[in-house]
Amino acid sequence: MSNTLAVSGGTPVRNTETHPWASWPLNTAEEWESKIEPRLREVYLSGNEGSGGTMIDTFGEQYARYSGTTYAIFMPHGTDAISAALAGALDLDGFSDGGEVIVPNYTFVATASAVLERRCTVAFVDIDADTFTIAPSAVEAAIQPSTRAILPVHLGGHPADMGALREIAQRHGLAIIEDCAQAHGAAYRGKKVGSLGNVGAFSFQSSKNLTSGEGGMVTTDERDIRDRVYAFMNVGRAPGGARWAYPRLGWNYRPSEYLAAILQVRLELLETQTDLRNRNAAYLSNALKAISGITPPRLAPWVTKHGYHLYCLKYDPGAFGGKARDEFVSALSAEGVPCSIGYRSPLSQEPGMAHVAEKYPHLIRTWPSPNTERVCEQSVWLFQNLFLGSERDMDDIVSAVAKIQHAWNS
Ligand SMILES: Cc1ncc(COP(=O)(O)O)c(C=O)c1O
Numbered sequence: 001m002s003n004t005l006a007v008s009g010g011t012p013v014r015n016t017e018t019h020p021w022a023s024w025p026l027n028t029a030e031e032w033e034s035k036i037e038p039r040l041r042e043v044y045l046s047g048n049e050g051s052g053g054t055m056i057d058t059f060g061e062q063y064a065r066y067s068g069t070t071y072a073i074f075m076p077h078g079t080d081a082i083s084a085a086l087a088g089a090l091d092l093d094g095f096s097d098g099g100e101v102i103v104p105n106y107t108f109v110a111t112a113s114a115v116l117e118r119r120c121t122v123a124f125v126d127i128d129a130d131t132f133t134i135a136p137s138a139v140e141a142a143i144q145p146s147t148r149a150i151l152p153v154h155l156g157g158h159p160a161d162m163g164a165l166r167e168i169a170q171r172h173g174l175a176i177i178e179d180c181a182q183a184h185g186a187a188y189r190g191k192k193v194g195s196l197g198n199v200g201a202f203s204f205q206s207s208k209n210l211t212s213g214e215g216g217m218v219t220t221d222e223r224d225i226r227d228r229v230y231a232f233m234n235v236g237r238a239p240g241g242a243r244w245a246y247p248r249l250g251w252n253y254r255p256s257e258y259l260a261a262i263l264q265v266r267l268e269l270l271e272t273q274t275d276l277r278n279r280n281a282a283y284l285s286n287a288l289k290a291i292s293g294i295t296p297p298r299l300a301p302w303v304t305k306h307g308y309h310l311y312c313l314k315y316d317p318g319a320f321g322g323k324a325r326d327e328f329v330s331a332l333s334a335e336g337v338p339c340s341i342g343y344r345s346p347l348s349q350e351p352g353m354a355h356v357a358e359k360y361p362h363l364i365r366t367w368p369s370p371n372t373e374r375v376c377e378q379s380v381w382l383f384q385n386l387f388l389g390s391e392r393d394m395d396d397i398v399s400a401v402a403k404i405q406h407a408w409n410s
Pocket of ligand 1: 080107
């Protein structure tokens, strides 16, 4: 292997043309012919591509069973799922101030924008530096009389500290809405995410571990919440109710039967894929221990299964000749290992959010977020599809990191 880094013109550790990583989605002609095409054909020939079809209902039942919840309501996007979950849990019609919702400052924009869209105010709080998920102590400190809910994000697939959050929620009479967009299949002490709070919201957007290109799901055990979410999704109708009866006010967030048909096929593979990601991630973490300056993801004791949508490691420039994290990401990518710095800054500092906070200061409260700031500077993300291959693939990641370290320290 050439010692010259690929970023400086050397030969990469992995030639991704000859040795591609597992693709995502894992589409094959064989799967199309044997599984997908027959399911899509069934929808097509039934003539029921939207209302009246059975794929959405069946997929909802399957997903509820998978998540260990009583109900699951299919939505067009994860963002809509969060909005609907908030509307359901807090009984919001969206016309008056909905109170405050506490969210982590290290997350995708939709976690907070969905809260604002429902006319709630956002409190951004810090994360735990090891799990990258909302810090219960920061939640507790942020609670004020207008607080109504906590919105933990199972970031990258690592379940948040739900035991501590549930205890806080109970003591203060708050709802818990789980953002499970990055955590399909993840489990907290043996219970799947989406079944740990009052309501859960999932995304099936194209990068997610279960995908139909776009899509989302709301999970809950509570019938009232299910009814409100259903009404939100289906122009105010009741589940099983008359077509032209609208017991509540709602919107049209009905998805297509075709998406549910595809997801039914892919859901069958999710558990096996999640287990494979967990095995490969454990192998990689063990091998990376030998490399100073790289901290593999730390799993909290409550994690019985990680979702591994993201493998978030921390990088210390001190062990890499003082080279900045962004240079490391460029060098690792050039060696054939796709990676990213992830979220660039606390969400509260992203211009879109900062602009809202400046224009409407009453809508956003931002708490000190030193862990979030540090994680934004140190983190390197590897994506879930890398973990759908073999241990040989993991060896390539280790070799690439070791090569970079050797080059920068000599
Ligand atoms: C943490 C988190 N929340 C919410 C979403 C929103 O999901 P969607 O893109 O399906 O609207 C995403 C994904 O994009 C996400 O990563």
